[in-house]
Amino acid sequence: MSVSTAVAAKPSQTTSQMPWMTSAFCDDSLSGDLGPTGSVLHFPPDRAIYEEGDPARSFYKVVSGVVRTCRFLSDGRRQIDSFHVEGDVFGFDIGGEYRLSAEAVSECTVIAYRRRGLDAAAAVDDRLARQFFTHAMTCLARAQEHSLLLGRGTAVQKITTFLMEMAERGACDQVIDLPMSRQDIADYLGLTIETVSRTLSHLERDGVIGLPTARRVVLKDRRVLRGMMA
């Protein structure tokens, strides 16, 4: 199995630590299966990659930076479905159009793979179809986990769970450098920006975390933190 340098997964990130990075997408086999390597695109922070309702002509893999996928309520309020980091695939909708919007959280680079129809691609390669299936099931598992948190979690449970999620993705176990704003976190957890800020301050006062800067979180007591999750 060849791995191109451009889209290789970070070696430090193991599959076991990152359940959303399943075998299907840890290599660049899709680029081989779907034709030549897709086009490399670059986006500045907050730039839309695609919007809900757009014709779904491509799907994407994050090379660097972070992408958010989200939906909007009629009153303009936002629900972030998930954050996508290096190696993650997004925009993988069936049907003619995207059901969520995708936006760059930070400066980021992605590869766009044209999909003339995933059905057609999957039809000629059943191994590919199985990879798609595995990917979909993994996303589903995460979405169900998220629903439990949104429906029944308190602010503290939401924040601690979020921090532990982010810690699993990061290079270091202790220090998390958050790529997203408080507003992003709020919209991911179904909270307000003030509640996010207050809850983080509260956890810091309790000595469970440290906040050297707004975007940097130090997990001081993972055991206590885990006990607060759910």
Add this chain to the structure above:
Amino acid sequence: MSVSTAVAAKPSQTTSQMPWMTSAFCDDSLSGDLGPTGSVLHFPPDRAIYEEGDPARSFYKVVSGVVRTCRFLSDGRRQIDSFHVEGDVFGFDIGGEYRLSAEAVSECTVIAYRRRGLDAAAAVDDRLARQFFTHAMTCLARAQEHSLLLGRGTAVQKITTFLMEMAERGACDQVIDLPMSRQDIADYLGLTIETVSRTLSHLERDGVIGLPTARRVVLKDRRVLRGMMA
């Protein structure tokens, strides 16, 4: 394509009205693909069909009645992921064990299909693999929709959206006979039983719905109701 009488979809339910009943599972092709028709099982209300963590040896199709799939928080609180009605497939987890519990909401009959490993079955039949994929993507779309509601919806938005969902499933457009209790609705929407009851009463006082009995809802003004959704 043959359709057995035992598991045929209700003719009145169209695919467009029921996006979770996609082509993949509206017929009994799975039974043919996975061996003889699975065993027919019967469950009384509130009986567990399987529990979170059990080895996932089968998946199921609802023949009659309603099934709920749910998870529990450590404090015992419950989040219902979805309700499954006639024709719906559930228990379709990859990995060794179920990630959610399944319980009978009402008296219900299901067919259990043994799965020695869906991967293996899908490997020998790519059409089957594509059906699995489509099913997974449909579940995912619904889960994401539900997240938006749980994360950002008010009690009124949650209840009205729920009622419209149920109306789409039912035989009649105007009258809904709810198969589930107030507690089930509360756990599906991330509310308490009291808030569910109060919100329904409130909608009745406003003349938007009628409540001839606790379990029967009459949609009096679908236009207003739709405007309240989100």
Add this chain to the structure above:
DNA sequence: CGTCTCCTTGAATTAGATCAATATGTGTGG
């Protein structure tokens, strides 16, 4: 050094939860 954006903190408000009581069935046995 000012301006801008993002973040934090405080005070007041409120939507929904919790606590507590009453009502509405619903089935059972007399």
Add this chain to the structure above:
DNA sequence: CCACACATATTGATCTAATTCAAGGAGACG
């Protein structure tokens, strides 16, 4: 048919977690 127990649902009275409203801080950047 009624009386009773038991489930489930409604309604009312409080309470509280989180939101909203309103100031300030803290960096970043020209």
